[in-house]
Amino acid sequence: MAPTNLQTQAPVDLAAADAVIDSYQADKSWLVMILQDIQEAYNYLPQPVLEHVAVRLALTPSHVYRVATFYASFSLTRRGRHLILICDGTACHLRGAENLQEELTRRLGVAPGQTTADGLFTLETVACLGACALAPVMMIDGTYFGKLTSEKIVAALERFAAKEAPDA
Amino acid sequence: MPEARMNCLADLRGRQERARVAFYGPKVRLSVGVGTCGLANGAGDVLEALRDEVARRGLDFTVRATACVGLCEMEPLVDVLAPGLPRVFYHKVDPARARDLVAGLAKGLHHGDWALMRADQDKLLVDLPRSLTGSLNGLAAVPTFEEIPFYRHQMKVALRNCGFIDPLDVEEYLATGGYSALAKAMESMPPEQIIETIERSGLRGRGGGGFPTGKKWRACREAHGEPKYVLCNGDEGDPGAFMDRSIMEGNPHAVLEGMAIAAYAIGASYGYIYVRREYPLAVDHLRRAILQAEQAGLLGINILGRGFDFTVRISRGAGAFVCGESTALMASIEGQAGEPRAKHIHTSEKGVFGRPTTLNNVETWANVPVIINQGADWFAAIGTKASKGTKVFSVVGKARTTGLVEVPMGMTLREIVFDIAGGVAGGRQFKAVQTGGPSGGCLGEDQLDLPVDFDALTAAGSMMGSGGLIVMDDRTCMVEVARYFTNFLRRESCGKCTACREGVLRMYELLEKITAGQGTTADVDLLEEVSRYVADNSICGLGKSAPNPTLSTLKHFRGEYLAHVTEHRCPAGVCKALTKFTILTASCKACGKCSKACPTEAISGGAKKVPALIDQAKCVRCGSCREVCPFDAVGTE
Numbered sequence: 001m002a003p004t005n006l007q008t009q010a011p012v013d014l015a016a017a018d019a020v021i022d023s024y025q026a027d028k029s030w031l032v033m034i035l036q037d038i039q040e041a042y043n044y045l046p047q048p049v050l051e052h053v054a055v056r057l058a059l060t061p062s063h064v065y066r067v068a069t070f071y072a073s074f075s076l077t078r079r080g081r082h083l084i085l086i087c088d089g090t091a092c093h094l095r096g097a098e099n100l101q102e103e104l105t106r107r108l109g110v111a112p113g114q115t116t117a118d119g120l121f122t123l124e125t126v127a128c129l130g131a132c133a134l135a136p137v138m139m140i141d142g143t144y145f146g147k148l149t150s151e152k153i154v155a156a157l158e159r160f161a162a163k164e165a166p167d168a
Numbered sequence: 169m170p171e172a173r174m175n176c177l178a179d180l181r182g183r184q185e186r187a188r189v190a191f192y193g194p195k196v197r198l199s200v201g202v203g204t205c206g207l208a209n210g211a212g213d214v215l216e217a218l219r220d221e222v223a224r225r226g227l228d229f230t231v232r233a234t235a236c237v238g239l240c241e242m243e244p245l246v247d248v249l250a251p252g253l254p255r256v257f258y259h260k261v262d263p264a265r266a267r268d269l270v271a272g273l274a275k276g277l278h279h280g281d282w283a284l285m286r287a288d289q290d291k292l293l294v295d296l297p298r299s300l301t302g303s304l305n306g307l308a309a310v311p312t313f314e315e316i317p318f319y320r321h322q323m324k325v326a327l328r329n330c331g332f333i334d335p336l337d338v339e340e341y342l343a344t345g346g347y348s349a350l351a352k353a354m355e356s357m358p359p360e361q362i363i364e365t366i367e368r369s370g371l372r373g374r375g376g377g378g379f380p381t382g383k384k385w386r387a388c389r390e391a392h393g394e395p396k397y398v399l400c401n402g403d404e405g406d407p408g409a410f411m412d413r414s415i416m417e418g419n420p421h422a423v424l425e426g427m428a429i430a431a432y433a434i435g436a437s438y439g440y441i442y443v444r445r446e447y448p449l450a451v452d453h454l455r456r457a458i459l460q461a462e463q464a465g466l467l468g469i470n471i472l473g474r475g476f477d478f479t480v481r482i483s484r485g486a487g488a489f490v491c492g493e494s495t496a497l498m499a500s501i502e503g504q505a506g507e508p509r510a511k512h513i514h515t516s517e518k519g520v521f522g523r524p525t526t527l528n529n530v531e532t533w534a535n536v537p538v539i540i541n542q543g544a545d546w547f548a549a550i551g552t553k554a555s556k557g558t559k560v561f562s563v564v565g566k567a568r569t570t571g572l573v574e575v576p577m578g579m580t581l582r583e584i585v586f587d588i589a590g591g592v593a594g595g596r597q598f599k600a601v602q603t604g605g606p607s608g609g610c611l612g613e614d615q616l617d618l619p620v621d622f623d624a625l626t627a628a629g630s631m632m633g634s635g636g637l638i639v640m641d642d643r644t645c646m647v648e649v650a651r652y653f654t655n656f657l658r659r660e661s662c663g664k665c666t667a668c669r670e671g672v673l674r675m676y677e678l679l680e681k682i683t684a685g686q687g688t689t690a691d692v693d694l695l696e697e698v699s700r701y702v703a704d705n706s707i708c709g710l711g712k713s714a715p716n717p718t719l720s721t722l723k724h725f726r727g728e729y730l731a732h733v734t735e736h737r738c739p740a741g742v743c744k745a746l747t748k749f750t751i752l753t754a755s756c757k758a759c760g761k762c763s764k765a766c767p768t769e770a771i772s773g774g775a776k777k778v779p780a781l782i783d784q785a786k787c788v789r790c791g792s793c794r795e796v797c798p799f800d801a802v803g804t805e
Contacts, residue, residue: 028503029501029502029503029521030483030503031503031504032483032484032485032486032500032501032503033483033484035486036445036484036486066505067503067504067505070488070505070506070507070662071485071486071487071488071505071506072486072487072488073445073486073487074486074487088407089407089408090407090408090564090565090602090605090636090638090652090653091407091408091564091565091570091638092407093407093652094565094566094638094640094644094649095565095566096790096791096792096795099767099788099790099791099792102767102788102790103767106767126446126487127405127407127489127656127660128405128406128407128408128409128410128446129204129446130204130404130409130410130413130446130447131204131205131208131240131410132407132408132409132410132562132564132570132636133205133240133241133410133562133564133570133571133572134205134208134209134240134570135564135565135570137208142448144204144207144208145208146205146208146209149765150765150767150792
């Protein structure tokens with residue numbers, strides 16, 4: 001599905017961003033860490049927050065934007081409630097990671113980098129999760145799934161989708 | 169219960185002794201490896217079962233969470249240290265077995281029949297050797313650590329303590345002699361002598377470059393400018409490598425101690441550890457280790473009352489491979505985009521924040537305390553003429569036993585792949601081994617007798633790299649491997665210099681064309697030409713080494729490239745456009761495994777004695793059927 005348009009969103013509460021910036025004493029050398037913590041708090045990096053960071057750290061907005069777009073883990077658009085990282089490290093690749101990514105794409109209906117229409121899952125490929133001995137591997141919200149197969153993918157997706165059921 | 173801050177060396181020795189008594193003391197100590205691999209294999213449930221069963225039975229046992237001992241494939245692993253008995257390791261433990269284990273130990277009994285191995289001596293498993301022999305009480309048949317093929321040829325120096333101590337408790341590090349090297353350095357070694365010791369040991373950078381560590385330290389000590397910085401590169405970006413993750417997760421204090429020794433020798437007062445975001449557990453363990461070390465007076469202000477200050481902070485990477493490069497890493501710490509710069513000025517003179525800086529990799533730091541404790545001569549006696557000590561490798565891919573191994577330099581690749589890792593999985597044919605990550609190269613069967621040595625591997629067109637060792641079998645397409653690495657590098661190129669930004673992209677396009685079955689021999693020649701251009705004209709190491717996977721496969725596996733372009737055939741049966749899977753009816757036993765594995769339901773039959781049949785219209789050429797077939801009944805055309 002197409003990513004949601006950040007321009008149309010409601011005004012953003014900057015309190016959480018201020019808390020993060022204060023925890024680094026508004027020291028601009030911690031910009032990369034500050035943006036990571038902000039992304040954790042907001043799910044992504046909303047434009048008004050980036051502008052606020054620039055003001056608080058006495059940096060130009062273009063500098064903050066440059067850093068926010070340089071690193072792969074930053075997202076300027078809202079992401080799904082669960083983040084699926086499918087590893088395409090060398091060990092995983094040799095053991096069929098590409099086919100598993102295609103399986104995920106078939107099941108979720110989204111390509112890597114995209115979010116499902118229900119906002120539940122964002123699919124991303126990563127260079128290496130560092131669990132190569134258990135290749136192929138994927139990670140959902142920090143939980144590893146090793147020696148991955150199509151069956152395990154189905155079970156994992158069902159498990160996370162069930163968590164979102166209205167009565168859960 | 170935490171002990172007070174230590175203010176002198178006598179405090180440290182007293183506390184080490186108390187910790188040691190507790191570690192090897194009268195209580196049974198159970199531990200589970202809950203590093204990343206362990207957790208992925210269910211070690212968390214095993215840990216919970218052990219704790220619960222111990223509590224339920226009201227036993228006075230210690231239950232600990234450790235990290236990785238390297239045998240990832242056998243996880244979850246439980247390590248039992250009971251007074252008067254050897255250390256015993258159990259593998260593939262599930263919660264039920266964990267409970268049975270506790271039940272047995274409550275009566276003083278081991279389950280010798282389940283055990284993987286025993287250790288009669290904690291020799292180099294931990295910092296301080298300790299003999300554990302006593303009664304063998306039913307354990308005589310359990311092989312020792314040294315008898316297991318996976319461990320027999322290994323030598324643990326950088327990986328000592330990993331998986332053997334609780335990384336979240338500084339007392340366990342102290343129990344095994346931790347921080348003795350820092351104490352020794354501050355007490356009896358002038359900075360000059362520390363640097364001279366590291367120089368004489370022959371230690372070279374373990375991140376891949378192989379630059380002499382002592383030389384770096386000396387240049388930084390002699391550089392003008394205050395304050396000075398000591399950095400740890402934990403941005404282990406090479407896909408297929410996880411040595412540094414294991415050390416940061418399993419023995420974070422070893423890294424901190426190494427950095428503190430260097431800071432003392434160089435005159436640095438600040439340190440940063442740069443860790444990639446994909447390693448949340450490593451970040452957590454380092455953070456807690458720093459906190460504990462500060463509370464204990466081992467880091468921070470006035471360390472051990474010696475008037476030496478050294479503060480360490482963690483900087484998390486945000487997903488850029490290029491940040492493993494030293495100048496890009498420093499830019500990232502400063503809050504910039506992680507772009508490298510040309511190295512006209514040395515890091516030792518003007519590094520992070522424009523100040524003199526020493527940057528070493530995680531594994532290098534972990535070696536430092538051992539060198540200070542054991543001496544330069546001890547370390548220099550291990551290895552080859554110009555590559556001293558040991559090297560840690562993550563042996564992955566199509567190896568039979570995947571995991572983390574540490575071997576003395578000079579061991580051949582053949583010994584690592586066949587003697588330690590047991591050769592190729594599933595009895596397949598060995599084809600190549602890839603070292604050095606995306607910047608490294610592929611080496612074939614005829615080069616397996618190369619020794620693990622910085623210079624020998626570089627001369628062969630690969631490189632030591634950080635230690636990823638990826639085994640490939642006859643079902644690995646070398647052209648596709650080159651395409652894979654080049655695609656990775658294309659994405660990770662920061663875009664600053666044209667040679668890398670455009671050149672690697674063109675290489676990738678050519679490789680795509682060849683693997684898609686549309687290449688010609690002229691494309692192969694052009695690929696080679698562009699590769700050489702990129703290697704010669706890029707600014708930083710990423711671009712300079714980016715053509716290595718392509719050039720090394722062109723050199724050693726050119727025939728495979730030619731099969732793609734002249735015969736329109738992928739010999740390994742990997743490239744989808746050139747591969748068609750069919751069932752060899754004569755060999756098919758109709759077991760049904762292939763149709764179960766097929767993600768697109770393209771296989772019919774395969775049950776009730778009817779041989780399977782692949783519907784080519786539905787087949788997505790993933791090769792799952794071939795992977796699972798026990799009878800080699802899936803062929804390629």
